[in-house]
Amino acid sequence: MIAADKNATNTAPNGASLPRTAGGGPNGSPAGTTPMVTVRGLGKSFGTNEVLRDIDLTVNRSEVVCLIGPSGSGKSTLLRCINFLEAYDRGEIRIEGTLVGYSEDSPRRRLTNRELRGLRRNVGMVFQQFNLWPHMTALENVAEALVQVRGMNKADAAARARQMLERVGLAAKADSYPARLSGGQQQRVAIARVIAMEPHLMLFDEPTSALDPELVGEVLQVMRDLAADGMTMVVVTHEMGFAANVADKVAFLDHGRIAAFGTPREVFHESAEPRVQQFLQTYHERNSF
Amino acid sequence: MLDTSLIIQYGPSLLRGFGVTILCWAAGCAIGMTLGFVLMLLRQVPLRPLRWLIRAYVEVIRGTPFLIQLFLLYNGGPSIGLRLEATTAGILGLGLYGSAYFAEIFRAGYQAVPKGQVEAALSLGMSYGAILRRVIVPAMLVSTIPAIVNMMAILTKETVVLSIITVPELMYEMQTMAAETFATFETILGMALFYWLLVEVTSRLGRRLEARVTRFLTHSSTPTPSTRTSTARA
Numbered sequence: 001m002i003a004a005d006k007n008a009t010n011t012a013p014n015g016a017s018l019p020r021t022a023g024g025g026p027n028g029s030p031a032g033t034t035p036m037v038t039v040r041g042l043g044k045s046f047g048t049n050e051v052l053r054d055i056d057l058t059v060n061r062s063e064v065v066c067l068i069g070p071s072g073s074g075k076s077t078l079l080r081c082i083n084f085l086e087a088y089d090r091g092e093i094r095i096e097g098t099l100v101g102y103s104e105d106s107p108r109r110r111l112t113n114r115e116l117r118g119l120r121r122n123v124g125m126v127f128q129q130f131n132l133w134p135h136m137t138a139l140e141n142v143a144e145a146l147v148q149v150r151g152m153n154k155a156d157a158a159a160r161a162r163q164m165l166e167r168v169g170l171a172a173k174a175d176s177y178p179a180r181l182s183g184g185q186q187q188r189v190a191i192a193r194v195i196a197m198e199p200h201l202m203l204f205d206e207p208t209s210a211l212d213p214e215l216v217g218e219v220l221q222v223m224r225d226l227a228a229d230g231m232t233m234v235v236v237t238h239e240m241g242f243a244a245n246v247a248d249k250v251a252f253l254d255h256g257r258i259a260a261f262g263t264p265r266e267v268f269h270e271s272a273e274p275r276v277q278q279f280l281q282t283y284h285e286r287n288s289f
Numbered sequence: 290m291l292d293t294s295l296i297i298q299y300g301p302s303l304l305r306g307f308g309v310t311i312l313c314w315a316a317g318c319a320i321g322m323t324l325g326f327v328l329m330l331l332r333q334v335p336l337r338p339l340r341w342l343i344r345a346y347v348e349v350i351r352g353t354p355f356l357i358q359l360f361l362l363y364n365g366g367p368s369i370g371l372r373l374e375a376t377t378a379g380i381l382g383l384g385l386y387g388s389a390y391f392a393e394i395f396r397a398g399y400q401a402v403p404k405g406q407v408e409a410a411l412s413l414g415m416s417y418g419a420i421l422r423r424v425i426v427p428a429m430l431v432s433t434i435p436a437i438v439n440m441m442a443i444l445t446k447e448t449v450v451l452s453i454i455t456v457p458e459l460m461y462e463m464q465t466m467a468a469e470t471f472a473t474f475e476t477i478l479g480m481a482l483f484y485w486l487l488v489e490v491t492s493r494l495g496r497r498l499e500a501r502v503t504r505f506l507t508h509s510s511t512p513t514p515s516t517r518t519s520t521a522r523a
Binding site: 083085113114116117118119120121123124125127129131132133134135136144145148149177178179190193194197 | 403408411423428
């Protein structure tokens with residue numbers, strides 16, 4: 001009921017998000033019309049430092065939204081608020097209509113970790129530093145949450161983990177410990193660990209920023225495949241090429257606000273926003289030699 | 290000259306003493322580690338009075354001599370209705386003494402667990418219990434085993450204090466032997482050997498354990514980027 005209410009007031013200044021039907025996402029149910037993520041009036045401060053101010057954002061099913069912008073603009077914080085690894089102070093975030101992090105009945109009661117688990121098992125996150133568990137092999141990393149969260153038995157979890165590693169092209173590395181894998185391979189294991197859980201939504205926090213340049217491509221390719229399969233993705237990235245080619249929507253953040261939002265074409269080529277122009281200028285200068 | 294007849298005569302009681310020493314030490318370590326781990330966990334609960342209480346406990350234990358703690362427990366205990374047999378008091382005392390140190394070791398280990406590894410587990414929907422068992426404790430073992438083994442080695446030597454409250458451990462038996470035979474040199478030499486043996490075995494086992502839990506790191510020389518949490522956050 002609250003979800004429907006939210007849909008009615010879907011008047012973000014960003015507006016233009018058309019409901020997409022393409023992509024073959026897991027919808028078709030009545031919930032199929034609810035946006036995957038709605039962010040309304042989101043604000044967050046670290047002490048006196050206001051890192052997010054009045055953010056509005058809608059992510060529809062099967063949509064890929066890239067968050068770009070200079071360092072310190074708040075894009076990673078915004079991403080971390082979506083699965084409540086970071087608590088927000090003002091406004092609200094809803095995933096498939098469900099309020100994130102706070103109690104629906106008494107809105108400022110923060111949910112416990114236990115109460116957040118139901119939401120988090122449907123929202124996967126890929127980190128800049130991979131964050132694999134170093135004492136487990138690639139296979140064990142992927143199988144772990146299947147056993148601990150989904151309650152699968154060990155044999156089934158291992159079989160499924162092996163399939164997922166195959167999907168990211170790492171079946172041969174199943175028994176390797178993370179220390180023996182390259183950064184790109186570690187990040188692909190981290191992605192396999194997430195997709196094994198069949199999330200409805202995947203969050204990527206600068207997934208290629210810690211990688212050597214020659215390893216970036218293999219990770220981006222896996223992400224492209226996921227997007228093509230209809231996965232809903234929110235991606236914080238500095239890879240403008242990926243944003244331009246894969247994203248349905250691009251949000252440009254600056255000083256905690258969304259300064260520009262639209263299709264890649266609208267943001268990259270048609271935006272009159274000087275900060276976007278300046279950011280892209282710097283980006284191009286850095287990437288040419 | 291070493292008098293071998295003394296060894297034959299006192300051998301059995303010395304061995305028995307050695308057995309009691311090992312029993313007290315092992316049980317004391319087990320209690321100390323268990324209690325220390327619980328204290329470390331309780332310290333993570335965001336409840337100020339509880340934290341102060343635990344800190345006070347740790348400071349008092351670390352700030353006073355073990356002998357005095359033992360006297361308090363064994364001789365002072367009865368006045369508050371706590372009447373313990375000497376060996377029980379010794380084991381309990383050793384455990385309480387060790388718990389303060391183990392709590393500190395575990396606290397440092399807990400803080401050293403890379404935050405990202407915990408966040409990854411949280412983001413997959415794992416429960417705190419599962420995260421503790423499957424992520425935090427294995428990571429803690431890697432960083433704390435040297436300190437744990439060190440503390441265990443210190444505790445082997447603290448067991449001699451138990452002789453003062455008449456626990457029939459090695460030191461106690463040795464003193465009896467020295468008093469009855471006046472063979473001071475043999476006694477002291479023998480005693481040193483026994484304790485050295487115990488410490489040596491402990492540290493060897495510790496090294497093997499360390500090699501085992503860090504196995505996954507020694508397979509490669511490349512450092513894992515996942516051991517650092519992301520500092521550059523947009």
